[in-house]
Amino acid sequence: MTTAAYAYSTADLADAAALVCFGCQPRLRPLGIPRYRDLLQRYRLDGPFRGAADAVADGLELDVIEAHQVEGLILHPREGTWLSYRLKDHPKLGVKDRLVLGLAHVAIAARAYPTPADLEEESVKRTSLTEVDDFLRRLTDRLREAAVDADGLAVPHDELQAAWKVYAKLPPSRPTATGRLSESSTQRVIKEALDWLVEQGMAYRADELGVGHYRLAHRFRVQVREAAASAAFTVLCDLRRAHLAEED
Amino acid sequence: MTERNVSLGSTGCAEDDIDSMVQALLDREERRLLASAPAVPDGIDEWRALVAEPGFTRRNSVLARGAPLHRIDQRKAWQRFPRDLYCPRTLGLAALEAVVSQQEMESEATTEEVVQFLASLAASAAPERDASEHLAVARFVLRELLNDAQDGEEFDISYSDYREGHSRVTLSLRMLEEGFGRRGQAVLRATTPAINLLLSGLEHDLEDVQAAKDVMLRRQVSTRRWGHAEESAAESLKLSLMYCQRVRAVLEETERDVRAVDWSQDVPELLKVSREHLCERQRVERELMEWMREVRNDVDDAEVRRTCERILRLLGRAHLRHMQLLEKVIDARPAFLRSQAEQRFRPPPRLALVGVQDDVLEPVLRLGVEDAEAVASLFADAAGGPVVPHRPRLRDWWASLLAPAREARETFPDEEIELIADDPGELGLYGDEDVAVARALLTEALRAPVRLSQLLEQALVHGVEAADLLAISVLRAFAPDPEDDEEEGTADELADLLEEHLVVLDDGAVFDLGTFTGSDLLLVPAQSLIPDPTYAEDDLEVLV
Numbered sequence: 085m086t087t088a089a090y091a092y093s094t095a096d097l098a099d100a101a102a103l104v105c106f107g108c109q110p111r112l113r114p115l116g117i118p119r120y121r122d123l124l125q126r127y128r129l130d131g132p133f134r135g136a137a138d139a140v141a142d143g144l145e146l147d148v149i150e151a152h153q154v155e156g157l158i159l160h161p162r163e164g165t166w167l168s169y170r171l172k173d174h175p176k177l178g179v180k181d182r183l184v185l186g187l188a189h190v191a192i193a194a195r196a197y198p199t200p201a202d203l204e205e206e207s208v209k210r211t212s213l214t215e216v217d218d219f220l221r222r223l224t225d226r227l228r229e230a231a232v233d234a235d236g237l238a239v240p241h242d243e244l245q246a247a248w249k250v251y252a253k254l255p256p257s258r259p260t261a262t263g264r265l266s267e268s269s270t271q272r273v274i275k276e277a278l279d280w281l282v283e284q285g286m287a288y289r290a291d292e293l294g295v296g297h298y299r300l301a302h303r304f305r306v307q308v309r310e311a312a313a314s315a316a317f318t319v320l321c322d323l324r325r326a327h328l329a330e331e332d
Numbered sequence: 333m334t335e336r337n338v339s340l341g342s343t344g345c346a347e348d349d350i351d352s353m354v355q356a357l358l359d360r361e362e363r364r365l366l367a368s369a370p371a372v373p374d375g376i377d378e379w380r381a382l383v384a385e386p387g388f389t390r391r392n393s394v395l396a397r398g399a400p401l402h403r404i405d406q407r408k409a410w411q412r413f414p415r416d417l418y419c420p421r422t423l424g425l426a427a428l429e430a431v432v433s434q435q436e437m438e439s440e441a442t443t444e445e446v447v448q449f450l451a452s453l454a455a456s457a458a459p460e461r462d463a464s465e466h467l468a469v470a471r472f473v474l475r476e477l478l479n480d481a482q483d484g485e486e487f488d489i490s491y492s493d494y495r496e497g498h499s500r501v502t503l504s505l506r507m508l509e510e511g512f513g514r515r516g517q518a519v520l521r522a523t524t525p526a527i528n529l530l531l532s533g534l535e536h537d538l539e540d541v542q543a544a545k546d547v548m549l550r551r552q553v554s555t556r557r558w559g560h561a562e563e564s565a566a567e568s569l570k571l572s573l574m575y576c577q578r579v580r581a582v583l584e585e586t587e588r589d590v591r592a593v594d595w596s597q598d599v600p601e602l603l604k605v606s607r608e609h610l611c612e613r614q615r616v617e618r619e620l621m622e623w624m625r626e627v628r629n630d631v632d633d634a635e636v637r638r639t640c641e642r643i644l645r646l647l648g649r650a651h652l653r654h655m656q657l658l659e660k661v662i663d664a665r666p667a668f669l670r671s672q673a674e675q676r677f678r679p680p681p682r683l684a685l686v687g688v689q690d691d692v693l694e695p696v697l698r699l700g701v702e703d704a705e706a707v708a709s710l711f712a713d714a715a716g717g718p719v720v721p722h723r724p725r726l727r728d729w730w731a732s733l734l735a736p737a738r739e740a741r742e743t744f745p746d747e748e749i750e751l752i753a754d755d756p757g758e759l760g761l762y763g764d765e766d767v768a769v770a771r772a773l774l775t776e777a778l779r780a781p782v783r784l785s786q787l788l789e790q791a792l793v794h795g796v797e798a799a800d801l802l803a804i805s806v807l808r809a810f811a812p813d814p815e816d817d818e819e820e821g822t823a824d825e826l827a828d829l830l831e832e833h834l835v836v837l838d839d840g841a842v843f844d845l846g847t848f849t850g851s852d853l854l855l856v857p858a859q860s861l862i863p864d865p866t867y868a869e870d871d872l873e874v875l876v
Contacts, residue, residue, distance in 0.1 A: 159718050183709075
């Protein structure tokens with residue numbers, strides 16, 4: 085880029101920043117906000133403007149994932165940057181709490197989009213607390229069944245406590261005196277995860293389908309596809325490589 | 333070996349004498365035969381081999397699974413009930429029986445019903461004891477079964493496994509689960525280990541047990557052991573229910589993701605087996621029902637007839653269950669084809685895409701806690717999108733400073749303790765007289781500005797409570813507690829005066845009356861700040 089002349093007017097830059105600003109508020113819907121809708125349209129059609137908006141996002145340490153007509157500008161904060169959220173920073177959660185909450189997130193995604201093809205397909209998925217919990221419990225049951233030897237007896241436990249045991253140990257749902265879910269149950273943790281997604285504009289409550297039902301928005305699928313799944317997969321591969329190196 | 337030798341040696345010489353006498357009496361052939369047998373049987377090693385057998389370990393593990401029931405009367409808290417009156421094992425087993433009998437049906441057993449039932453059992457065990465104790469026993473047993481002490485986690489049960497050297501095996505299992513029923517009520521459900529423990533005490537293959545039950549039922553009916561016949565009809569239904577659940581889970585999974593189950597071999601096999609099983613069951617149940625009907629028509633005894641009716645109803649119920657399952661099984665292949673068409677014949681995904689279930693969730697579940705936590709929370713963080721940190725606004729600052737640290741997660745404590753004062757004296761801290769005194773003094777204060785210390789001095793003449801009430805009311809008017817909004821207290825009875833007609837100010841003065849010390853607040857009538865005197869006069873009259 086030459087230093088002699090700026091290609092963008094200040095108004096363009098303000099517009100680009102405004103679009104990124106809209107994108108930082110994931111619950112805003114462009115169809116309800118004319119300025120957002122116009123900026124989004126401009127982003128989709130106007131190459132130089134897109135460059136400016138991308139640059140603004142880049143400066144804010146954000147990646148633009150998609151500009152969706154209905155969902156708006158979908159942004160992903162780079163890991164550890166100022167707009168990212170980390171469960172680790174949560175003062176109240178211990179390792180196991182974080183594990184169960186993290187598993188709930190993965191399970192919600194895995195339940196809705198089990199295969200890579202599901203991540204490509206634009207569709208609204210429905211899910212519920214019991215469905216996600218049952219899904220995870222089926223997986224843990226399968227692992228429990230696999231943990232027996234030829235005689236059909238439980239194998240002696242090794243030192244490593246597997247993640248699935250932590251989940252399987254917790255009760256699925258325990259009503260309290262007031263008829264809500266108790267703190268220790270896994271469905272309560274799944275509810276926490278889904279409510280967080282609602283707050284982040286990734287899911288909607290679907291109370292008309294019954295208590296504890298949700299709809300997962302397109303935004304969630306894109307976020308999982310472009311950011312979460314690959315990030316987790318990369319770390320998994322690193323871990324596996326490290327384990328293999330240890331064994332050698 | 334050594335132990336044996338020592339014990340032989342210690343028996344004294346009398347035996348040695350007999351031994352030599354016997355030796356003398358035997359002929360050579362007999363002596364040779366005796367010598368060829370191992371002199372001292374290798375007892376300990378032989379016994380070890382028995383213990384190392386899988387059968388032993390299996391029995392051992394079955395025994396261990398009953399531990400949660402056995403543990404109950406060793407709890408310290410159980411000791412408060414009189415000894416040898418109630419049997420917690422029986423009550424626990426009874427609770428399981430009650431829950432299983434209603435499981436999967438339209439009206440599942442609710443927690444209250446089971447508590448009632450257990451309390452009635454406790455009452456017949458000890459009719460002379462108090463009803464509240466029966467209820468306490470029932471609750472205690474149920475809470476133990478639910479493992480309430482550990483927030484409903486699974487029981488950890490360890491036993492020793494001697495198959496290869498020695499190792500400790502830890503099993504995790506749950507007996508009962510609390511959940512939400514179809515109408516949102518709290519219901520109890522028994523887990524599979526609990527049902528297996530309750531029905532047979534051993535882990536059999538389901539189909540085998542079913543066949544065994546049928547044989548048993550036929551025998552029982554033919555030998556006219558009516559009670560037993562009914563029992564096994566009921567158990568046959570329970571087993572059918574378990575079987576239904578297993579097949580249904582597989583079918584559901586197929587509808588979601590075709591790859592999750594193996595449709596080339598496993599599922600067709602399963603469907604074939606379950607179709608055969610179901611047809612077989614239906615045939616057997618039809619036959620049994622016909623057989624039972626004949627038996628019913630032949631007997632004259634009204635009691636036996638009623639039992640027959642009950643058995644027939646149970647069989648009918650099982651028949652219905654199998655019909656429903658069969659419908660699902662028959663529809664399974666078209667459902668599979670539909671799902672396959674939907675799931676498989678789509679444009680291929682991009683190469684680099686990650687399958688969330690296969691590539692992330694399942695490997696993560698197998699990892700150790702630490703590693704899994706790192707991956708799972710990374711996923712959760714990345715799935716959340718941008719979170720703009722919010723700065724508090726100045727007008728929220730005051731309340732957010734005063735408010736106790738807020739937990740970001742919605743917490744519902746497992747035990748919700750209701751804070752209700754037992755002692756009636758605690759209910760109203762201040763008597764009507766105190767309120768009247770405080771009200772009179774505050775009404776006085778409407779005429780001219782007055783200091784808190786002056787009011788308190790006057791109130792102390794009437795008593796400490798009145799002064800206390802006055803001080804609290806004034807303090808609350810000066811600095812309302814934002815958390816305290818809904819609380820209804822006696823002090824609030826004075827709020828109408830303090831909120832609307834008096835202004836409380838702090839000019840920095842302090843006072844010390846012994847009982848009360850602190851900022852000497854100034855109470856200024858609001859009317860003096862309002863220019864219209866007539867309005868204030870009217871107001872005052874109304875008040876007085």
